[in-house]
Amino acid sequence: MTFYNRVEELNALASAFESPNADFVVVYGRRRVGKTELVKEFCNERPHIYFLAAQEAENRQREKFVEQIANYFDDRVPRIDGWDDAFGYLAEKLHTEDLVVVIDEFPYLISENDSIPSYLQGFFDEHLQETDSMLILCGSSVSTMESEVLGHESPLYGRRTAQLDVQPFSFKQAREVIGYDAVDAVRSYAITGGTPMYLTLFDYRQSLRENVQSQVLSPTAVLYNEPEFLLRTELRSPARYMSILEAIALGHTTPNEISGATGINSGPLSKYLQTLRRLRLIEREVPVTASGKKSKRSRYGVADEFLRFWFRYVEPNRSSIEEAPAIVYDGTIAPDLPTHVATTFESVCQEVVWEAIRRGEFEPYSEVGRWWYKEDEIDIVGLAPNKDRILLAECKWTSEPVGDALVESLRAKAENVRWGQSDREERFALFSKSGFVENLEEDLPETWSLFTLEDIDTMFSPEQDSHP
Known part of the structure; x- marks a missing residue:
């Protein structure tokens, strides 16, 4: 896959790496936004160890971490009993060679052992600072990264030397990827949004209709179940959150309207809305002339163009899509698409x-x-x-x-x-x-x-x- 944009982010990482001291960089952002590709692109021509955490038992994660270190140094895998020993082994090796060390999906480690940040604090204070190496912690769970790594209560608070909150592509950035003329470029962006993975799934030699049918409306396509997958990775019971997102995507934007459309009372609803905002799935908007915190004239919008498209057209029509996706596109999506795109066009004009x-x-x-x-x-x-x-x-x-x-x-x-x-x-x-x-x-x-x-x-x- 071609790597697009991210020039500022790569420059920030390069500046940190070239500085004379050790660096501790936090890279975070929503799933699918391209954090891993960014970090791998940065590491590509630099000596590095890349470790991808997974949802598995703590001892197995630790074993794999140590194996990655040993493999890089062509070393025999040592016997390690705890995370303090694992980081001690890494420290020993970093005293012999300066490296970029990446721990990707760091929240998976914390979910198995919430003392990991404390072990890393000791590693940073006692060992990393004596080297010219760089540690990068990367994560998709924005709430975990903000609380357990960047938050005031975290043992790692105040130790980072840089942080990158990786955002979806703006329309200007996405335009480099979208191979359509001006009209279809805006229409296409209104469907994929700025998420790099979604943008690159479309084949711009095909029509927009063909791309939507093959990449979104096909039950075997990645994007057909993508929003449900995203919610299940963040939430134990996503059903109510999905109904809220669908209501907002269909134009119910005030708390009263959302409550009426979903049947969720205002008390519980405010907590659901708060969670969806924390996950960056919805945005709260007030008139630009109003005070953000005080204004009672708030509206909610789905924060991602693809999610807005999916909850507007796919989720309410799943049964029909399973039977006749072409009819759903021609009969339901195409006639209403100008209304959907008009909202995206406002964002482009901003x-x-x-x-x-x-x-x-x-x-x-x-x-x-x-x-x-x-x-x-x-x-x-x-x-x-x-x-x-x-x-x-x-x-x-x-x-x-x-x-x-x-x-x-x-x-x-x-x-x-x-x-x-x-x-x-x-x-x-x-x-x-x-x-x-x-x-x-x-x-x-x-x-x-x-x-x-x-x-x-x-x-x-x-x-x-x-x-x-």
């Missing part, structure tokens, strides 16, 4: 705003997000740091060019956004899949910026990265 700020094409905005109040909603609102300027933007994934009606609608809604100074400067932007009616741009003042899908695609093309 990326455009940040990219334009980075390039100096837009003035700086410290916060960018959605805004809503009662019946009014604006897709993107940007708030300037000193509250003297505001950006208001709409994103349209429609088959018709955008015209004056949207301009007047946005101007009217702008008056209802209570934020900043009374004489604030108002900037506007429109993003449109199908472009704009003739002469619209010429008729608007300079405070308006218009972006076609081609403009967006050009902005995210690789050659644009050299732009100052």
Whole structure:
């Protein structure tokens, strides 16, 4: 498989490795996000020991760990009775050669022995610091990594020299992988999201319809049961969590709506929502002008495009998919897909705003997000740091060019956004899949910026990265 992107992450690891002292790096992030591939790419041309923990008995894990060390040094496997001896053996070897030592899926070790972080603390304090080696702990259970490795209560707290919270690819990063034209690229991203494994499963020589049928709607395909697998690896009883995710994916976004759709009372529901947020499967959103913690106008969204697609179209239609996947695609998915993609397009347009700020094409905005109040909603609102300027933007994934009606609608809604100074400067932007009616741009003042899908695609093309 081709390794894509992750330039910043690789540079961070390389800088740490080249520093004169020992390094302890924590790499974590959701499953399938590409942590293992990142670490292996980094280790590729460097002396290293890579150990992948598994869900098996502690003594067998320890034996395998010691075997990995012995094999690297062409040594006879010693008899080891405990983890302190195992790390002592590693320390002895690191005094002879500087290495990168990777322990992948570290939470599996902790689940068998919660004293492992204490043993590692001793190893770091007494041995690793005397070398020029690097220890990398890698894990997919974000909650375990944050509490047992990075948390204040962890014996390892304060010892890390670097940490990488590996995120899914943005649309700009995913665009390098997606081999479609601009329209199908956004549609495809709305299905796979930015998870590298999902992106690379699609064969971009085939149509989007063919890819969805073969990679998502086929009962033998990896992605057909993927969300259920992900939930079962994190949760003992995922049924209620799945019903919540399905409700949110189908448009029930407030706690009251989710409760009504699932039949789960508000008390237990808040705990389920908290767990799903901790697992990074859903996001809580409040209007960009509101205080995140205090606002009662919260909405929830599925945090991953693929999971949103799966819970919207696959989970509710499993029986039909087993019988006739083509009919499900043509009759259920295809007619509704523009609605699904419209939400993704808003996220892509937010990326455009940040990219334009980075390039100096837009003035700086410290916060960018959605805004809503009662019946009014604006897709993107940007708030300037000193509250003297505001950006208001709409994103349209429609088959018709955008015209004056949207301009007047946005101007009217702008008056209802209570934020900043009374004489604030108002900037506007429109993003449109199908472009704009003739002469619209010429008729608007300079405070308006218009972006076609081609403009967006050009902005995210690789050659644009050299732009100052």
